[in-house]
Amino acid sequence: MNLKYIITIAFVIVAIIGSVAGTSIYYSKSSQLLKSEVSNHLETTAVSRANNIATLLEKYKELISITIEDPDLKILLSKTKDDEDYNLWLEDVGEDLDSNIDAYKGVKKIFILDKDSTVVYSTEKSEIDSVKENMIRDVITEGKYLTKTYCDKENIVPCFSMGFPAYSSSGEILGAVIMEITIDELTQIASEKTGLKQTGDVYLTDSEGYMITPARFINENENFMEQKVGKEALEYIGESNPDKEYIIDVYEDYRGVNVFGTHTSIENTEWVLLAEIDESEALGDFRKELIKTSFGIIFFISLFVGSVGYVLSRKISSPIKKLTKKVD
Secondary structure, eight states: OOHHHHHHHHHHHHHHHHHHHHHHHHHHHHHHHHHHHHHHHHHHHHHHHHHHHHHHHHHHHHHHHHHHTOHHHHHHHHSOTTSTTHHHHHHHHHHHHHHHHTTSTTEEEEEEEETTSOEEEESSTTOOSOOOTHHHHHHHHHSOEEOOOEEOTTSOSEEEEEEEEEEOTTSOEEEEEEEEEESHHHHHHHTOOTTOTTTOEEEEEOTTSBBSSOOTTOOTTSOGGGOBOOHHHHHHHHHOOGGGTTOOEEEEOTTSOEEEEEEEEOTTSSOEEEEEEEHHHHHHHHHHHHHHHHHHHHHHHHHHHHHHHHHHHHHHHHHHHHHHHHHO
């Protein structure tokens, strides 16, 4: 083969190898930088939403505390139905609850339990019915009561219940005040789409991975309360390790789609907030542009170096040819 072409090809090969190595490093560094930006955004979103939800729950706690600290309520719970003035105290407390509930945004009903878990009064007049036996037990042992999402009695409105114990002046447990609250405000905080692009998704789950608020891509006809998070996300939740909160990882979500995701616990609850975005959206367009750029760089470097090699090869091969002719 002509020496000129051998030198030119050698230059091109070296240029391709060098540019491929260089663009690979550039691609890797750029990908890491982008992943870091996505991670920071998801973490910021998760922290912000979790804090807002914790603040909302604290507001509900304060509303319950106001009811619990009502002296009339404590007098009522210290009495029995056999007491002559029981019904008078019941009527008085009931009137206060009925007048207050309309002012409590998101609160669907309030009911009072005695220490035997019997409903003493409910703002829904038809609600003098059975209550889960574990309610009063959890209130007593845990100092609070907080459920996962469920549908109300009419099976229409998704709600959760929250409650705290009422104590006598001597510290004796008298009963509890439970509020049934719609998830509207929780959902509004979690599902706010600002800054989430087209596939960003933020939602609450319980410790078993069942959704408390609906995720973005749950069909309206589906019961989101029966939907579990992705298997890998459930493993993160199940570990309940504060050191692993905010760690960003790629895993399959509830749709089977690869997402960047992170999670954080809601303070003083067993709830977990997940923040996710599709990997394809987070990196897809960037990868396409980077691949185009990389091929462009490789092509132009190879073309430039090949041209330089060609010019040099002519300068090198020309004297050799002349010398060869003289020898011949």
